[in-house]
Amino acid sequence: MTVKADVVSPGMLTTVQDWPGRVGYWHVGVPPSGPMDDLSFRIGNRLLGNPEGTAGLECTRSGPVLRFPDGARVCVTGAPVPVSVDGSPAPQWQSISIAPGATLEVGAVTGPGMRCYVLFAGGLIEPEYLDSTATFTMATFGGHDGRALRAGDDLTLGIDPGPHELRQDRAARAAIDEQPSIGHRWELAVTEGPHGAPEFFTRADIDTLLRTDYTVHFNSDRTGVRLEGPKPQWARTDGGEAGLHPSNIHDTAYCVGALDFTGDTPILLGPDGPSLGGFVCPVTVVSGDRWKLGQMAPGDAVRFVPVRADRAPSPHTLDIGRRASFPLVISSGSDHDDGVLARFATRDGTDVTLRRAGDGGVLVEYGQMVLDLAMRARVHVLYEELRARGIDGITELTPGVRSLQVQFDSSAVSIGDITELLAGIDESLPATDELVVPSRTVALPLSWDDPSTHEAIQRYIHGVRADAPWCPWNIEFIRRINGLDDVEAVHDVVYQAEYLVLGLGDVYLGAPVATPLDPRHRLVTTKYNPARTWTPENAVGIGGAYMCIYGMEGPGGYQFVGRTTQVWNHRHPGDARAFEPGTPWLLRYFDRISFYPVSAAKLVELRADMAAGRGDVAITDGTFSMSEYLGFLEREADPIAAFRRQQATAFAAERQAWDNAGEFTRQLAS
Known part of the structure; x- marks a missing residue:
C-alpha cells in the first residue's frame, strides 16, 4: 500500500x-x-x-x-x-x-x-x-x-x-553522546593544500589562517559558507595569465570542503558548490568533519585545526556514534608539507607536482604556472589512462587546464597508494606531442553585450561593490587591460577566435573553460573580487586567458562579453537535437567553439527553442593534432610575441593603476 x-x-x-x-x-x-x-x-x-x-x-x-x-x-x-x-x-x-x-x-x-x-x-x-x-x-x-x-x-x-x-x-533513539555537538563556535579539522605557502600564500598568511577565529557571513548557503577574517598578504603580486589578483590560478578542480579564496574572500565550498574554478585553496576540511558546514550560522566563530591526512577518519567507515562524540580532535599536528605530496620530472623534463586535495583527493599539476596546451594534452593522456585502468577506489577524475584531480574513497585506497600510482604511471604514458583527439567544431550564437549582463553588473554595483575597476562596463575594462584601441577591437577578437574546450563544469553544468587556439586572440583579464552573487544563465565571460559559458544562474567572476544558448539540456534524457541521448551536457573536451552574432531579441527566441527541445546547434566533426598546432605556433611566433608584448605592457599599466589606487591593500566590505 x-x-x-x-x-x-x-x-x-x-x-x-x-x-x-x-x-x-x-x-x-x-x-x-x-x-x-x-x-x-x-x-x-x-x-x-x-x-x-x-x-x-x-x-x-x-x-x-x-x-x-x-x-x-x-x-x-x-x-x-x-x-x-x-x-x-x-x-x-x-x-x-x-x-x-x-x-x-x-x-x-x-x-x-x-x-x-x-x-x-x-x-x-x-x-x-x-x-x-x-x-x-x-x-x-x-x-x-x-x-x-x-x-x-x-x-x-x-x-x-x-x-x-x-x-x-535500548530503543531506537540516539543518546546525547551520540548526537552531533552543535554550538556557536566551530573547530574544523583541515589538511594542508592544495595551494599553500610559500608558492601562493606567505607563511604569515598560513599562521594567521590557523590562529584566527573567522566569522560566518550571512551570505552563506549550500554552495558555500562565506567567512569574514583577515586579508592575506599573498606570496605573489598577481596570477599572471590567470588574472590580475594573486588568488587567480589556471582553472583547476575543487573539492567539497575546500577553503576557496575568491579574491580576498574565503569561502568553504559546500555540497552544491562548483567543481572547477580559478581560485586558490590553502586548506581543505576533512570529509569526516564536513557535516559541520551544514550547521554553521551567521555570526558563528570558526577555527581551523590542522590534522594529518592519513589519520583523518573516513565517513564511509567510521562508526557514526564515535564521529558524533569526537567532533573536533581527530589528530594533532599536520603533514607539514605545504600540501605538496611529491615533485618529479617526466622523461622529457616536464615538472610534475602532486598536491593534496583534502583527505580524499590528489591534484596532479603539469609544467609551470602558464597556459600551455601541451600540458593540457599531457593531462588528457593521464586522464584516458586512468579511465582505461578502472582502478578500484577512484571515484572521480576531473581535468583542469594544466591539472587532473583524482578523488578516491579513502576507506578503499590510501592517499599514499594514490600518490605512488600517479608517480609511477607517468613513466609509462605515451608522448603527448603526437596527440590526436576528436575535436568537433561547435558554432554558437552570441548576443554581444547582452542586456542580461548589464543587469548583473548593476546588481553587483548596488549589492556587492560599487568601486570595482571593471565597472560599470566589463568590455571597456577588457579593452583597457589588453591595450586595444577601442571596444570594437574586443568585439572583433571574440568573434574571430576559435576556443578550445579544456574543461567542463567551470561554474556548473557542462560549462566550458576554453581558450583561443591562436594566442593573439587570448584576451587576458582578471576576475571579480569579490565574486558576483548572480550571473545570468549562459552568460559568456572572460577570466584570465579563458572564456566560460555559465551553465546556469549563480555566482561568478568572469568579465562579461555577452550571452548564448544553453550548454545543458534540462529536458534530459535527450529530446533536444544537439544533445546526445542520455547526455545532458552539450560539449566535450577539445571541442572548438566559435561564435556568430545575433541580436538580443533573436537570442531570446533561440533560447526558448532550445529549452522546448526544438533547438539545434551546428556541430562538425574533426580532430585536434598537437603536432600540427605546435607547427602553427612556430610559424606565427614573431607576430604572437609582438601581441604578447603589447598585452603585457597594458596589463602592467593596469596593475600599477590598481596599486596607486590602493586596490591591493583595501579591505573589502563584508
Missing part, C-alpha cells in the same frame, strides 16, 4: 536529499548535493532502520508541517528545533510513531545550528536524476520537481522496514 505525506506548510527551505548524493559527475560540473549535515541525516536513517543513504528532508531555518493520512514512523535530527504531533511535544533523535490522520509540525531553528532533518521509515520515493534523488535547486533537478517543497505537495513514502533497535538493550 502506498503511504503518503501531505505538505501543509513547507518551512523556509525544505528539500529532498539522499546520501552521498550525485556521485560521478564532478567532471561535468554536477555537484553531489545531498544533506549538508550528513551526520545528522545518516543517524536519523539508522534510528529508523533505513540504509544511511535513504532519501529524506533537509530543512533550513524552519521545518515543515506534514499530515500523514495513513500514519508513519519518522525521526527529526539536526539542530535543536521544537517538534510536535497534533500539538503534543515530541522528541528529536528518536523514532516517533504517528497515528493515521495525525500532523507532524517541525518549528523554527532559533540556534544553535542552521538545519534540521526529517527522516521517514522506508524513506521518500522520488524519481532519480543522474543516479540520485538529491535536490539541486540552482539547476532545478532532483528531489521533488527540482525545487523546495511547497504547500499542497504530496510525498510518497517507501515501505517501513519495521521497528529497529540501535542496540539490543
